[in-house]
Amino acid sequence: MSRLPVRKTYKLFIGGAFPRSESGRTYDAEGANVARGSRKDLRDAVRIARQAGAGWSGMTAYNRGQVVYRVAEMMEARRAELAGLSSGADEVERAIDRVVWYAGWADKLAQVVGSANPVAGPYFNFTIPEPTGVVGILAPEPPLLGLVSRLAPVLVGGNTAVVVASEAHPLVAIELAECLATADVPPGVVNVITGLRRELAPQLASHMDVVALDVTGADGDLAELERLGAENVKRIVRGKADGQSPYEIAAFLELKTVWHPIGM
Amino acid sequence: MATAPVLPGGFELPLEPRLPRLGSIDAVALEERAATLATRSIKKGSKVFALDLAIRVMDLTTLEGADTPGKVAALTSKGIRPDPSDPNIPSVAAICVYPNLVAYAVERTRGTGVKVAAVATSFPSGQSSLDVKLLETREVIDAGADEVDMVIDRGAFLSGRYAQVYDEIVRVKEVCAGRAHLKVILETGELGTYDNVRRASLLAIAGGADFIKTSTGKLPSSATLPVTLCMLEAIRDVHEETGRVVGMKAAGGIRQAKQAVQYLVQVHETLGLAWLTPDRYRLGASTLLNDVLMQIRKERTGRYQNPDYFTVD
């Protein structure tokens, strides 16, 4: 006799937990009823992401690097599931290796992006990078590799994220969220909202507590999103859906320069 | 204006401009030293010694708006004989209560050697006039309290009115002198920096404190190992410079026996065995007592214990 499988219910990922949308709505994607996130879900996610910011950015870079590496460990353990929900094993392997690549930047970034500046005077002057804050991400295709290519640099820099998953292929984003949940990523550092892009993107772009918006995966009216973002001088970032570079991380960093006199 | 007792070196009035220049503490190093001391592994006989000591220096405390004579009666019984099944368990050092309950506590502890400590001076906020604070102090002493736990005026301290803080301590001490010993609560959780903790410690000692105490226990952040280490170092410096002995009370947030042992180790390695006596050291706590009893029984029987087997008073 064949056995009836127990199907997974795909919900949102907010604050380390998997709640349903507060609206109670779902939409049909990839043969499943996927949570149709609302603006209130986004609002909750941003609030939680902000609270989680102090802890995440306050960790040592080494610790952050280890946590991101552990995300790769969890992804490796779920290769089969991730492959089934994306284009296949090749995309999954590239995604895992990309996470490992970015993990290794956490404790080196300041050495490449920062500097000690030789000012003309008896002052010690240094520039250090700091995370910018809550970053909104519109996940690009391909649904796993694209998402990971945008999320990893945001995280490694010490920021927290609210991700709007791919509308057509949302399931792999939730699968990835399960990897995050089991990888010692502190609750609220990453939040994933599935739903309709046209409903969610403008909300993220206009939210006054989202400091940067990654529009690499924006479809539809990009100019409108940029216009909405101007209200709180958002950093609008267009990156690569399939690239890796420390400058992708730097796009989400502020630079702080400090002066101090040198003298007895 | 009150007359001051001998001041620690480098500490002359007027205080306002001088106090902020006093005593810097490196927070990172202080916290690291406290953390290293907390890694001491205290086992077997040395652990039993510490647990027994923890009870003997404990101020068993109830400070709730809902306190009644019945509650105080139960607490006092517990403090006098913490574990009826074990005659070797000592009594606590003191019972600590609000002014209205002092008389009941005094009655229940008469003849037992257990002291009664009363909070006073508009505990926990300290936000009243000096006259009200002095009146309250007089009342608790008249009611029979052996010890007074006062709070410093943090509002005055943080706005730089150090002379006022100092003067209040001196006046309260005048009321106490000869009748009760005075503990001065710094409420370290509100002071912001270890530098301020050291300054407040020296200020309180200069004002006449017999003991300095960390907290009221009414704030989420109270006693921590680095804060008490900072205060013990201030006590040590005063003792080195002037020979004066000042006691230390760690209060607030000490719930587990393991923590209590860490606090005692800290005293042991900073001030030495001489300070590990109820005359010079106290732990202010309420739920701690049962955890200590459970640990003592575990050491004796080899089994991890169950709270149901220990009375809740």
Place this chain on the structure above:
Amino acid sequence: MIKDKREVARRGEAAAIPTAWEYAPAPESREIVHFEDRYGLYIGGQFLEPLSNERYTTIDPAREEPLAEIAQAGKADVDRAVKAAREAYAERWSQLRPSERAKYLFRIARILQERSREFAVVESLNGGKPIRESRDVDLPLAAAHFFYYAGWADKLEYAFPNRTPRPIGVAGQIIPWNFPLLMLAWKIAPALAAGNTVVLKPAETTPLSALLFCDVVRQAELPPGVVNIVTGDGRTGAELVSHPDVDKIAFTGSTEVGKAIQRTLAGSGKRLTLELGGKAANIIFDDAPLDQAVEGIINGIYFNQGHVCCAGSRLFVEESIYETVISKLKRRMKTLRVGDPLDKNTDVGAINSKQQLDKIGSLVQSGIDEGAEIYQPPCKLPERGYWFVPTVFTNVAQSYRIAQEEIFGPVLSVLTFRTPDEAIEKANNTPYGLSAGVWTEKGSRILAMAQKLRAGVVWANTYNRFDPASPFGGYKESGFGREGGRHGLEPYVALDGS
């Protein structure tokens, strides 16, 4: 209800005033470690018998008990190891994608974290350092070092802008006995990250953590020959240094041996880095946070029994606070617990060898003979084993041997100064230049002192802090080259051409 109030009063009186609070022994269990009776040389991914047929015994310096038989690698053994390293380099390691190299190093880091307690016990047993230190300092730093350099393996072009960094080839690495596993990590991690293969010789007295590390290499499935471990004394090191097919030598150890190596390699064109001795000045100004500064002094010279090249062995105290500092220092020294390295409460462990113990004793005697005043806190030492009581000398002149020569033991020399310029002059007045410490509240003074001190590492309001991201190395006769940080990659890459 109190049955008998008199009974209670009696209980109170009967509580005797104790005269001491002795901490009961709190030993870390040895069970987790298993040593073989004898070890071969780890070459090409296997343990091989030494062609030299020579062996020696390695011991536990706290108990003077033998732990295992160790191979003494001779010329032919070293040759075999270098050949294995060369073959692994040419055939396997340099063919790998850098991101794959990275993943091997990440594996090693994770395995070290998993087996952390086991390795900590080995370090304390074989080396003599307290378990609290191996557990809380050596092991976490060793694992972190591999983790840090793993991340550089596939990012080298960002570390050297405008250059295409390439590996050098085979690195010969010789490490000391004071931080055996950590020194191994400092050498192997950057070398492998840059694409080189290695032949490493651990110190004669502390081979065991390196030999156990071979099992980590096996668990990580590192290709055979990438890491080779040859044990032995100075003769093995000399063979490695003079082997014609080694492209680069990295040495950490005594200045005397460092100079000998430099002479040997003269004219050969081989790359060389040296991390040698030191005689660091630890300078305390009158506005320093005093109790924390005293902790810093203690940590600077008694941490790891003073077996630290960057130890703060010369204390310079501003004269106005001299009495206070000395009094606090002596008082603090009395609470140092010297004893069994495996006891979790031990602060100061065993001296690594009889040889080192004798050397310390002889220099301490010279201090007494030259007229310095010695203080040692009362201390009960175990019967067997090599021990030295933490010692401080006051009334020390700059010219005394104890102020000039590296003692490499728990012995502090105290001198005074009146002005910052005087402190700087005396601090720099040494052929060494590894490290220095500055204690003051004043930020601008920290930076001015850092600017003027001729030392590769300056610690301000702290001491003996290490991190894989932080470059470490000396000026002058303390050596050249840096380990740690982006700069730590430089000795292991070839940058010619772009």
